[in-house]
Amino acid sequence: MTAATEPSIDALRHKLSGLKKTAAPEVARLADWVLARPHEVAFHSVRGLAEKAGVNANTVVRLSQALGFDGFEACRLSFQDALRQRSDLYSSRAAELQSKASGDLYSALRDAAHANIDALFDDDSLRKIGMAADLLLKARRIHCVGVRSCYSLARYLAYTGAMAFPAFAQRMSEPGDIYDLISETGPDDVVIAITFPLYSVETVLAASLAKGQRAKTIAITDGFSSPVAEGAEIVLVPPMMGPQTLPSLVAAFATAEILIATMVSRSDQAPARIASYEQRLHNSGAYVR
Numbered sequence: 001m002t003a004a005t006e007p008s009i010d011a012l013r014h015k016l017s018g019l020k021k022t023a024a025p026e027v028a029r030l031a032d033w034v035l036a037r038p039h040e041v042a043f044h045s046v047r048g049l050a051e052k053a054g055v056n057a058n059t060v061v062r063l064s065q066a067l068g069f070d071g072f073e074a075c076r077l078s079f080q081d082a083l084r085q086r087s088d089l090y091s092s093r094a095a096e097l098q099s100k101a102s103g104d105l106y107s108a109l110r111d112a113a114h115a116n117i118d119a120l121f122d123d124d125s126l127r128k129i130g131m132a133a134d135l136l137l138k139a140r141r142i143h144c145v146g147v148r149s150c151y152s153l154a155r156y157l158a159y160t161g162a163m164a165f166p167a168f169a170q171r172m173s174e175p176g177d178i179y180d181l182i183s184e185t186g187p188d189d190v191v192i193a194i195t196f197p198l199y200s201v202e203t204v205l206a207a208s209l210a211k212g213q214r215a216k217t218i219a220i221t222d223g224f225s226s227p228v229a230e231g232a233e234i235v236l237v238p239p240m241m242g243p244q245t246l247p248s249l250v251a252a253f254a255t256a257e258i259l260i261a262t263m264v265s266r267s268d269q270a271p272a273r274i275a276s277y278e279q280r281l282h283n284s285g286a287y288v289r
Helices: 009-022 025-036 039-043 046-053 057-066 072-084 090-097 102-120 123-137 148-164 175-182 201-212 250-265 270-283
Strands: 142-145 190-194 216-220 234-236
Touching (some): 009 025, 009 072, 025 046, 025 057, 039 046, 039 072, 046 057, 046 102, 057 072, 123 216, 123 234, 123 250, 142 148, 142 175, 142 201, 148 190, 148 270, 175 201, 190 201, 201 216, 216 250, 250 270
Parallel strands (some): 216 234
8 A cells, every 4th residue: 555545544444344344353353443543553563552452463463464554564654644634734633632621631642652652662663763874874964954843853963963973964044055055965965854744845845955966865754645755765754643733743852862872873983072072062161060
């Protein structure tokens, strides 16, 4: 099943209803369980969902395949996209918060945060982050692009990355910087494009310009149907479910932390660079002792 044919949540529920009647007993029971709580698929890894539903991991994979997916990761992303289709607009998400009592809201926020982090530590997600780290370690220059709600994430990546790796450029601060800096990139450079629904024009443009310059791109976004995912060498999809007004960035920041930590762990020079950076700041009086 491809991004172009991603089903709606109603279509997924229709398939689950059919599997309740036609699938093998273990898969049928899981289909019935998921039918009542489809958000659990979007939240969890294979192991997490299996534990939550009281089945083995193989049954989770079999259900994914019975729904028409190659594996669980594609299934999970499709459920994320399907659930998000009904709540892309920030105003709609804000209005939904009005119906929740404080206790219910805090429980939902807590459960979503835990589930997003658990899903991030899925083996496939960590493998892709490792691939991204290896790609960045070979780059001549690295540009992190994110605006609006993604500004702080791009800034964090650029700042923490530059402490250990001179390839990280300062974050672009003006719209014109995209044209000026991305136009200088080439095949040895990497542009990290960060955007989530609603997608920012500036970031989509940066990814497009980078591809035109034959620079490599890493997309940190919400799914493979995202406009920055097409043509990217690596697509990182941090789980973003939750009741808050904007998609949750808890797992997105964790993705950035894991990415930089992985790079540092694979570089012999990084610890000395970080120590030198820290000492320079101490010597300049940047910190209060």
